[in-house]
Amino acid sequence: MRGLLLNISVETNSPGWQVSQLQQRLLEKWELIGNQFAGSLADVSFPGWLNSTLVRLIIHLLFWVMIALLLILLMWKGQQLVKWYKRKIKSRNNRKIIKNIPEKKQDYSVDYWVIQAQKAEKKGEYQEVCQCLYQAMLQQLDSRNIVPHKSSRTDGEYEEIIVKIPQYQSYQQLLWIHQELCFGNLSASISLVKNCWEAYESIKRL
Incomplete structure (x- = not known):
């Protein structure tokens, strides 16, 4: 009562x-x-x-x-x-x-984050999908020796570096989405997840 x-x-x-x-x-x-x-x-x-x-x-x-x-x-x-x-x-x-999503660890491979994103998408956890693809991008930057991983590096610092490389827009898009989800008023949705996947697939082809 x-x-x-x-x-x-x-x-x-x-x-x-x-x-x-x-x-x-x-x-x-x-x-x-x-x-x-x-x-x-x-x-x-x-x-x-x-x-x-x-x-x-x-x-x-x-x-x-x-x-x-x-x-x-x-x-x-x-x-x-x-x-x-x-x-x-x-x-x-x-x-x-x-x-609450685990922070990036250096021993997590790109494939690990991609698999986590796929699992999260099946559960309808769109926030986590975007976060995992963001982490996959960071790991890929590290693996390709474009931007070595530093836990203290901010999205803004990543952006300052990636704008110097060709076809940086896909990287920039994932950085922007991550920043808006964490600190802005952006809400994760199916369409946003689609944009994240498209950006990540573009990065894979670079």
């Missing part, structure tokens, strides 16, 4: 629920204002050319169109706020997942 009450409390305190309640209150407020305005229009004495039923109907219609557009804008802004909050939470969770 306490668990159920706790879940209800969390849901009612979430930004999404609060935005929903705010939208509901705004809808009720604008409906009240609209009804009051419409009632006041009925008592207003218009000039002769405005006294026709058609003109009054057009005025009423334009007023309600404006109200509807304003409400749509408010609801859209509310949805954007909820989506932003969800992306922020997801990004925070993604960074935690990535930190």
Whole structure:
């Protein structure tokens, strides 16, 4: 019972629920204002050319169109706020997942990381797929004596070196994806995994 009450409390305190309640209150407020305005229009004495039923109907219609557009804008802004909050939470969770993946070790071969990426893809663990292909790239740079491995070397330092070699774009793409997954708001997806595989296959052909 306490668990159920706790879940209800969390849901009612979430930004999404609060935005929903705010939208509901705004809808009720604008409906009240609209009804009051419409009632006041009925008592207003218009000039002769405005006294026709058609003109009054057009005025009423334009007023309600404006109200509807304003409400749509408010609801859209509310949805954007909820989506932003969800992306922020997801990004925070993604960074935690990535930190739990083992760091590169020199005795791990390129084939090892590729196999790990394939296993992760079968499980639908897209974060880990991207991370393993990133590690495979680093191992390949080390094996080819392009960039010797250093645990303290950052993505920025890798990029400064690889831009000096021909056809560095595929390396750069994997570095950028890794950096955005770890420190940005990028979320792993099937399409992102596809991009990682394409970049890695390009690197293999170099």
